[in-house]
Amino acid sequence: MANTNSILADAAGKEASTLSLYRLLEPEVLANPYPLYRQLRTEDPVHWDPFLHAWVVTRYADVVNVLSNFSANRTYTPEQLDSMGLAGISPIAKVMVQQMLFMDAPMHTRLRGLCAVAFTPQRVEVMRAHIQEIADSLIDQVLESGRMEVIADFAAPLPAIVIAEMLGIPASDHVELKNWSADFAEMLGNFQHNPNRTQSVLRSLENLIEYFGRMIAELRKKPRPGLVNALIEAQVDGDRLSEEEIIANSILTMVGGQETTTNLIANGILTLLRNPAQLKQLRDDPSIIQVAVEELLRYESPSQYTGRLAHEDVELGGKKIRKRQAVLAVMGAANRDPEKFADPDHLDLTRKDNRHVAFGWGAHFCFGAPLARIEGQIAFATILRRLSNLQLEPSPLVWRDNLGLRGLTALQVSFTASRN
Numbered sequence: 001m002a003n004t005n006s007i008l009a010d011a012a013g014k015e016a017s018t019l020s021l022y023r024l025l026e027p028e029v030l031a032n033p034y035p036l037y038r039q040l041r042t043e044d045p046v047h048w049d050p051f052l053h054a055w056v057v058t059r060y061a062d063v064v065n066v067l068s069n070f071s072a073n074r075t076y077t078p079e080q081l082d083s084m085g086l087a088g089i090s091p092i093a094k095v096m097v098q099q100m101l102f103m104d105a106p107m108h109t110r111l112r113g114l115c116a117v118a119f120t121p122q123r124v125e126v127m128r129a130h131i132q133e134i135a136d137s138l139i140d141q142v143l144e145s146g147r148m149e150v151i152a153d154f155a156a157p158l159p160a161i162v163i164a165e166m167l168g169i170p171a172s173d174h175v176e177l178k179n180w181s182a183d184f185a186e187m188l189g190n191f192q193h194n195p196n197r198t199q200s201v202l203r204s205l206e207n208l209i210e211y212f213g214r215m216i217a218e219l220r221k222k223p224r225p226g227l228v229n230a231l232i233e234a235q236v237d238g239d240r241l242s243e244e245e246i247i248a249n250s251i252l253t254m255v256g257g258q259e260t261t262t263n264l265i266a267n268g269i270l271t272l273l274r275n276p277a278q279l280k281q282l283r284d285d286p287s288i289i290q291v292a293v294e295e296l297l298r299y300e301s302p303s304q305y306t307g308r309l310a311h312e313d314v315e316l317g318g319k320k321i322r323k324r325q326a327v328l329a330v331m332g333a334a335n336r337d338p339e340k341f342a343d344p345d346h347l348d349l350t351r352k353d354n355r356h357v358a359f360g361w362g363a364h365f366c367f368g369a370p371l372a373r374i375e376g377q378i379a380f381a382t383i384l385r386r387l388s389n390l391q392l393e394p395s396p397l398v399w400r401d402n403l404g405l406r407g408l409t410a411l412q413v414s415f416t417a418s419r420n
């Protein structure tokens with residue numbers, strides 16, 4: 001009997017580990033997570049992952065439900081971390097608990113309302129010509145060499161410069177801001193905690209706090225347009241944001257606006273290179289660019305999953321989720337759900353009715369989406385217009401070990417300069 005029990009336990013353990021999102025730590029699963037997502041969606045769409053101690057939700061309808069109805073207030077407070085013996089990372093938690101991404105209404109509504117005014121479609125549309133100039137000047141710098149590393153030469157600096165300008169801080173600081181942001185993004189995009197990285201993440205966070213503190217002091221003396229200034233001046237019912245709130249949400253906007261957009265551009269170029277017929281289709285008919293960017297967002301979503309907590313005991317997909325249990329909504333899987341998208345593993349740059357969840361859903365729907373969309377449209381259109389014979393260089397593709405924010409470490413390509 002004991003033997004039968006242990007065989008059953010082994011089988012259950014094996015099944016659980018086969019379906020665990022921890023398998024993203026295996027390089028081949030990280031390179032192509034979609035078979036794992038498909039298995040989860042078909043075998044156990046609301047799956048208790050004992051390794052992550054969280055529910056993993058992969059069907060489109062369930063992901064939308066979780067993003068609409070579950071609590072975003074999910075970071076440990078510094079006090080909780082102290083009691084868990086993780087006091088070392090409480091400076092990070094102290095910033096995160098003040099960021100809108102981790103809040104529910106009414107605090108979330110108040111903060112988001114103040115920040116979102118700077119990113120309306122009308123506000124970012126006026127940036128279009130300037131973003132085009134930045135994209136062209138980055139391409140100018142690599143044109144003669146006939147090759148580029150898409151991320152370092154283009155996909156990283158483009159959003160870094162744009163977001164610095166939108167925040168109203170010097171664009172010339174974009175290189176160090178980018179490095180600090182990448183460190184902080186490790187905390188936003190990951191479920192695995194890597195103790196070896198804690199010290200550098202903490203140092204980068206200190207640098208970011210110090211940097212924005214200095215900017216706020218400068219802007220108070222000499223205001224310049226931009227999000228940071230808007231937050232300094234914002235008043236809700238006579239109430240102003242504290243300096244800590246301004247810093248925390250400037251950091252969130254900066255980090256949110258960089259990693260993801262970099263990954264949209266680089267993942268998108270890789271996807272096009274892997275699908276030469278679609279690349280040619282877009283090159284031949286640039287008028288489809290808006291719809292094409294939506295499809296690239298769906299197909300290789302830069303933000304693969306996000307977390308929530310259950311407000312109360314609730315049933316989802318026939319499973320009982322208990323109050324305060326963690327739920328991971330896997331947008332990367334929902335975006336390949338055949339119940340929602342016909343032939344979901346096929347890249348269709350003119351796909352109709354493409355209501356993907358790459359920017360999330362509901363109250364926390366990405367408020368940078370209008371900006372990210374314009375950056376993506378300009379990036380792909382400029383690369384295809386100015387570079388011909390775009391080819392992948394024969395170097396191995398290494399995916400970043402930030403599991404939530406899907407992107408490559410580098411993407412080497414060669415090309416010839418277009419004449420037109």
Ligand code: HEM
Pocket residue numbers: 067100101102112119252253254256257258260261264301302303306307357358359360361363364365366367368369371372
């Ligand atoms: C392709 C690029 C982008 C992708 C894929 C993306 C994805 C997302 C997703 C999935 C969420 C929701 C997370 C959740 O519900 O837990 C989100 C929220 C957010 N994004 Fe983006 N994002 C992108 C670009 C940007 C840009 C350019 C900015 C800044 C201008 C930005 C700033 C934010 C902020 C501040 C939030 C939090 C909103 C809230 O909590 O109400 N993102 N983003």
